[in-house]
Amino acid sequence: MTEEIRRGLAGVVADSTAISRVNPETNSLLYRGYPVQELADTQLFEAVALLLWNGELPTDDDLEWLRANGRPHRMLRDDVRAAIDALPLGSHPMDEVRTAVSVIGAREGEGESLLESGASREENVARSLRLFAALPAIVAYGQRRRHGLDPIPSREDLTYAQNFLWMTHGDLPDPVVVDAFNRSMILYAEHSFNASTFTARVITSTLSDLHSAVVGAIGALKGPLHGGANEMVMHTFDEIGTAGNVRPWLDTALAERRKIMGFGHRVYKHGDSRVPTMRAALGALVEHYDRPDVLALYEALEREFVERKGIYPNLDFPSGPAYHLMGFDTPTFTPLFVAARVTGWTAHILEQQADNSLIRPLAAYNGVPERHVQAAEPV
Numbered sequence: 001m002t003e004e005i006r007r008g009l010a011g012v013v014a015d016s017t018a019i020s021r022v023n024p025e026t027n028s029l030l031y032r033g034y035p036v037q038e039l040a041d042t043q044l045f046e047a048v049a050l051l052l053w054n055g056e057l058p059t060d061d062d063l064e065w066l067r068a069n070g071r072p073h074r075m076l077r078d079d080v081r082a083a084i085d086a087l088p089l090g091s092h093p094m095d096e097v098r099t100a101v102s103v104i105g106a107r108e109g110e111g112e113s114l115l116e117s118g119a120s121r122e123e124n125v126a127r128s129l130r131l132f133a134a135l136p137a138i139v140a141y142g143q144r145r146r147h148g149l150d151p152i153p154s155r156e157d158l159t160y161a162q163n164f165l166w167m168t169h170g171d172l173p174d175p176v177v178v179d180a181f182n183r184s185m186i187l188y189a190e191h192s193f194n195a196s197t198f199t200a201r202v203i204t205s206t207l208s209d210l211h212s213a214v215v216g217a218i219g220a221l222k223g224p225l226h227g228g229a230n231e232m233v234m235h236t237f238d239e240i241g242t243a244g245n246v247r248p249w250l251d252t253a254l255a256e257r258r259k260i261m262g263f264g265h266r267v268y269k270h271g272d273s274r275v276p277t278m279r280a281a282l283g284a285l286v287e288h289y290d291r292p293d294v295l296a297l298y299e300a301l302e303r304e305f306v307e308r309k310g311i312y313p314n315l316d317f318p319s320g321p322a323y324h325l326m327g328f329d330t331p332t333f334t335p336l337f338v339a340a341r342v343t344g345w346t347a348h349i350l351e352q353q354a355d356n357s358l359i360r361p362l363a364a365y366n367g368v369p370e371r372h373v374q375a376a377e378p379v
């Protein structure tokens with residue numbers, strides 16, 4: 001068998017999935033057959049979570065199930081808060097989120113034997129919902145803790161997006177901000193076999209538990225080539241400062257052969273299908289907060305970089321400044337990605353579990369030829 005190596009598994013079809021379709025030819029993204037733009041325009045993030053898990057948009061009964069079984073888990077648990085508080089204040093928020101999910105998993109897996117750790121589909125659907133419900137309080141508390149503020153109790157009368165913003169800022173958010181946030185959660189929810197999702201599937205394929213798979217996915221998403229890029233986009237904006245400084249900044253960055261965060265994609269090569277929707281949400285926020293300077297910088301950097309390198313923005317490019325305008329501090333950006341993508345990760349965990357095969361690729365050996373230990377002199 002010829003050993004054709006495809007580094008980074010670029011272009012390799014590793015399995016099939018019914019959850020989403022990323023199509024670079026048509027620059028489109030479907031969640032269970034629905035164009036993501038239509039879902040962002042018409043649905044609450046809660047409904048998209050149910051669509052990803054169940055394969056269909058929810059009925060009123062489905063939404064009632066989500067509210068009845070999810071909303072009681074919105075509060076910040078004492079054991080989770082204690083675990084976060086045990087970490088240094090300077091810990092990276094992705095480490096806080098990863099630790100929190102690990103604590104929840106240890107509690108839910110209490111007493112389970114190795115064979116049971118896969119849990120049934122029904123139990124894993126329930127665990128997925130509880131994680132989906134719990135993450136906003138964890139992410140919101142992380143930001144408030146960094147600013148010396150106490151957590152704000154969740155509210156069961158609010159939608160997911162309203163409650164997330166409420167727990168972060170302590171005031172009822174403006175509908176413009178709620179809509180932009182809801183859209184960002186839907187756009188970030190799922191993207192086929194990206195690095196963090198594939199990590200979750202690899203861990204699930206060994207019959208390990210759901211929380212271990214999500215913890216592994218969080219570790220993968222933290223990297224700046226993947227989810228960490230949205231935080232790096234904001235650092236880029238802070239470094240450049242104003243639109244007028246884009247050209248000299250880019251001259252230096254490209255001379256130093258730096259990756260410009262928020263641009264490029266392994267699959268999309270002519271633009272990320274999600275960007276127009278998130279760019280429109282950013283525009284609404286810029287108008288709401290009267291921050292034309294943010295848009296001027298965004299457009300100047302996009303124009304300059306696309307002209308020079310022919311590499312297009314990905315979803316992280318508009319999301320960074322949008323989250324900044326919504327009042328999230330920069331280190332919170334990638335945890336927001338976790339709160340959204342936990343729906344896609346858990347949908348893939350359920351799909352892998354339903355028709356499992358251990359994921360174990362081959363490697364072409366390029367080390368030293370076989371050799372043998374020289375007979376040692378008798379001691």
Ligand code: SDX
Nearest residue numbers: 191194225226227229258259260261262263264265266314
């Ligand atoms: C996400 O997979 C997913 O679906 C991910 C995601 C999801 O929803 O899960 O869409 C979310 O992770 C989006 C990507 C976020 N990452 C960034 O914004 C980081 C910056 N982007 C690059 O690092 C890069 O574009 C990647 C890693 C995203 C993709 O790179 P590839 O496909 O591995 O291609 P490559 O790195 O080999 O780049 C090809 C060429 C190289 O030039 P040469 O070395 O051949 O001369 O293009 C250049 C690269 O240097 N290039 C860039 C660049 N992206 C590619 N140069 C400068 N800045 C960039 N952003």
